[in-house]
Amino acid sequence: xxxxxxxxxxxAAKKAPANSPHKRGHGSPAIVAAAIAALxxxxxxxxxxxxxxxxxxxxxxxGAVRANQADVFGVISLMFWSITIIVSIKYVTILMRADNxxxxxxxxxxxxxQRLYAKxxxxxxMLLVIGIVGVALFYGxxxxxxxxxxxxxxEGLHVTVPAxxxxxxxxxxxxxxxxxxxxxxxxxxxxxxxxPVMVLWFVVLAAAGLGTVIHYPTVLLGLSPxxxxxxxxxxPTISFIALGAVVLVITGAEALYxxxxxxxxxxxRRAWFFLVFPALTINYLGQAALVLHNxxxxxxxxxxxxxxxxxxxxxxxxxxxxxxxxxxxxSGAYSLSRQAVQLGLLPPLTIRQTSEREGxxxxxxxxxxxxxxxxxxxxxxxxxxxxLSTAYGIxxxxxxxxxxxxxxxxxxxxxxxQPWKIVAAAVVFGGLELAFLAGNLSKIxxxxxVPLLIAAAVVVVMTTWRRGRQLxxxxxxxxxxxxxxxxxxxxxxxxxxxxxxxxxxxxxxDSTPLALRANVKHNHVLHEHVIIVSxxxxxxxxxxxxxxxxxxxxxxxxxxxDHLTIRFGFSDKPDIPRALRAACTAGVLAxxxxxxxxxxxxxSRGAIRTTQKSGMIRWRRSLFIALAHNAADxxxxxxxxxxxxxxxxxDVEI
Numbered sequence: 001x002x003x004x005x006x007x008x009x010x011x012a013a014k015k016a017p018a019n020s021p022h023k024r025g026h027g028s029p030a031i032v033a034a035a036i037a038a039l040x041x042x043x044x045x046x047x048x049x050x051x052x053x054x055x056x057x058x059x060x061x062x063g064a065v066r067a068n069q070a071d072v073f074g075v076i077s078l079m080f081w082s083i084t085i086i087v088s089i090k091y092v093t094i095l096m097r098a099d100n101x102x103x104x105x106x107x108x109x110x111x112x113x114q115r116l117y118a119k120x121x122x123x124x125x126m127l128l129v130i131g132i133v134g135v136a137l138f139y140g141x142x143x144x145x146x147x148x149x150x151x152x153x154x155e156g157l158h159v160t161v162p163a164x165x166x167x168x169x170x171x172x173x174x175x176x177x178x179x180x181x182x183x184x185x186x187x188x189x190x191x192x193x194x195x196p197v198m199v200l201w202f203v204v205l206a207a208a209g210l211g212t213v214i215h216y217p218t219v220l221l222g223l224s225p226x227x228x229x230x231x232x233x234x235x236p237t238i239s240f241i242a243l244g245a246v247v248l249v250i251t252g253a254e255a256l257y258x259x260x261x262x263x264x265x266x267x268x269r270r271a272w273f274f275l276v277f278p279a280l281t282i283n284y285l286g287q288a289a290l291v292l293h294n295x296x297x298x299x300x301x302x303x304x305x306x307x308x309x310x311x312x313x314x315x316x317x318x319x320x321x322x323x324x325x326x327x328x329x330x331s332g333a334y335s336l337s338r339q340a341v342q343l344g345l346l347p348p349l350t351i352r353q354t355s356e357r358e359g360x361x362x363x364x365x366x367x368x369x370x371x372x373x374x375x376x377x378x379x380x381x382x383x384x385x386x387x388l389s390t391a392y393g394i395x396x397x398x399x400x401x402x403x404x405x406x407x408x409x410x411x412x413x414x415x416x417x418q419p420w421k422i423v424a425a426a427v428v429f430g431g432l433e434l435a436f437l438a439g440n441l442s443k444i445x446x447x448x449x450v451p452l453l454i455a456a457a458v459v460v461v462m463t464t465w466r467r468g469r470q471l472x473x474x475x476x477x478x479x480x481x482x483x484x485x486x487x488x489x490x491x492x493x494x495x496x497x498x499x500x501x502x503x504x505x506x507x508x509x510d511s512t513p514l515a516l517r518a519n520v521k522h523n524h525v526l527h528e529h530v531i532i533v534s535x536x537x538x539x540x541x542x543x544x545x546x547x548x549x550x551x552x553x554x555x556x557x558x559x560x561x562d563h564l565t566i567r568f569g570f571s572d573k574p575d576i577p578r579a580l581r582a583a584c585t586a587g588v589l590a591x592x593x594x595x596x597x598x599x600x601x602x603x604s605r606g607a608i609r610t611t612q613k614s615g616m617i618r619w620r621r622s623l624f625i626a627l628a629h630n631a632a633d634x635x636x637x638x639x640x641x642x643x644x645x646x647x648x649x650x651d652v653e654i
Contacts, residue, residue, distance in 0.1 A: 201317060505603065
């Protein structure tokens with residue numbers, strides 16, 4: 001007999017879980033506090049683009065873009081409308097409505113698309129591939145962003161204190177190591193610390209640009225889209241080259257979306273429209289006016305915009321802001337990594353919850369260490385933000401294109417968009433982003449291959465793990481045999497029963513857990529209560545308690561062998577003991593929650609051995625085994641008490 005612990009019919013309203021962003025405080029003080037915290041995590045990347053974006057435009061290709069009115073107005077128009085179209089309209093206004101129960105990012109968007117196209121198996125597989133490519137490109141961006149951001153700020157010492165310019169790399173290295181060390185304390189605490197700093201940063205950005213704009217108000221004409229069009233028509237080759245640097249003003253847009261689960265939609269939108277967007281616009285206008293009236297300033301227009309007396313304090317503030325910029329992509333990498341693990345695209349990783357209230361605030365030690373190694377390697381290899389800028393942009397624009405593709409796929413079933421709206425979005429968003437991508441292709445030979453190589457490595461790891469996991473499951477299923485036949489055999493043999501509860505985590509209720517077979521074979525006994533637990537990761541971030549369980553007595557109500565399916569959202573911690581106690585409280589299990597205090601947990605796990613079977617080439621089999629050996633302990637992953645957990649099973653072949 002099967003009993004589902006769900007209430008309400010198809011028309012029942014679905015309540016958001018307590019730790020969902022949608023159920024956070026809606027009062028003004030709460031939103032303001034959340035917006036300030038979001039400033040400390042979400043907007044650091046895009047907020048520090050003024051340090052290097054305009055400078056890179058004028059230094060690109062030996063100064064192809066000149067410091068005259070037509071070029072300056074054309075570039076500033078391209079920058080303003082790129083931010084407006086890609087960030088303000090596409091991400092903040094539209095894509096943030098396509099959250100997967102509060103979670104954002106390419107992985108959540110791909111999962112949402114899969115759910116919407118669940119009845120079309122071929123399209124669901126294609127959507128998964130698109131999601132893998134998108135998250136791989138984001139990892140490439142996550143390696144470059146911290147290095148270029150911190151370096152660009154510390155390099156301000158060349159302007160303010162030239163005597164210590166040779167210490168730029170060591171100072172940047174110390175700052176980056178410190179940033180990754182503090183990650184273990186959680187994004188919430190980091191956001192509280194960094195939020196006020198970013199408020200000050202955006203105020204300084206606006207103040208620095210405002211004086212120059214007031215002095216040269218004609219620069220406001222550059223906001224007209226006609227100047228961007230005239231620039232492209234008059235100088236098609238130069239404008240194409242310039243696009244490779246203009247894209248730097250929208251770096252961080254994907255991280256902004258990926259971090260939505262940490263703080264919610266409303267605080268991010270308010271912070272963007274009321275502070276971040278105006279401050280960025282004013283600062284870019286100020287830099288453009290400065291370059292137009294002092295062409296020599298194009299060497300470093302951001303710091304030369306600051307009066308002499310304020311440059312050193314701004315260097316310090318800029319360094320703090322770029323550390324925060326790195327936080328945006330680091331937090332996004334944590335979120336996407338957990339989603340990938342829950343969706344079976346990465347091996348189980350150790351995930352630490354850093355907030356008791358916010359499910360999205362997590363810390364992944366392995367991801368943190370790999371990011372630190374990658375960031376330090378590219379920083380030492382390139383040596384300057386100018387050289388790093390040649391490697392920056394390809395992964396960013398690729399991720400933007402992937403998000404747009406997924407947006408076009410979900411728009412009709414999710415919002416009932418008419419075909420003309422979808423075509424318009426494809427032309428405006430897709431056309432602009434493909435132009436950015438094309439403009440960055442020339443960077444491949446000069447360093448752009450680095451993020452592409454990182455992305456390719458991530459794709460190989462994800463596809464290898466997914467394929468190897470399927471082969472392991474097939475081999476285990478053959479060795480496990482039928483669970484119903486096993487139960488029949490146990491009933492016939494009338495094995496002795498010992499007091500207590502035995503829990504066997506297992507992916508399904510059709511086959512027998514290897515640990516259960518091994519226990520019966522070697523010990524010739526069964527516990528009084530045997531519960532086979534299957535954990536399912538739903539393609540939503542959180543699962544309400546009354547939709548989380550399905551109980552099955554496996555055909556016999558008197559033998560004490562039962563099956564329980566537990567559904568976790570991909571942003572939930574899969575804690576089996578806590579879920580079992582909650583199942584007792586909810587009346588799903590006819591046991592008392594306190595009885596699980598002394599329960600025994602049996603993990604089915606054996607060595608993975610390679611064979612000559614077809615299905616995966618040799619080097620991928622070796623990679624899969626290496627990944628499996630370094631995967632997180634399943635006992636730790638499922639929150640099982642170490643002193644009550646036993647590992648049993650047999651070897652598995654692939």
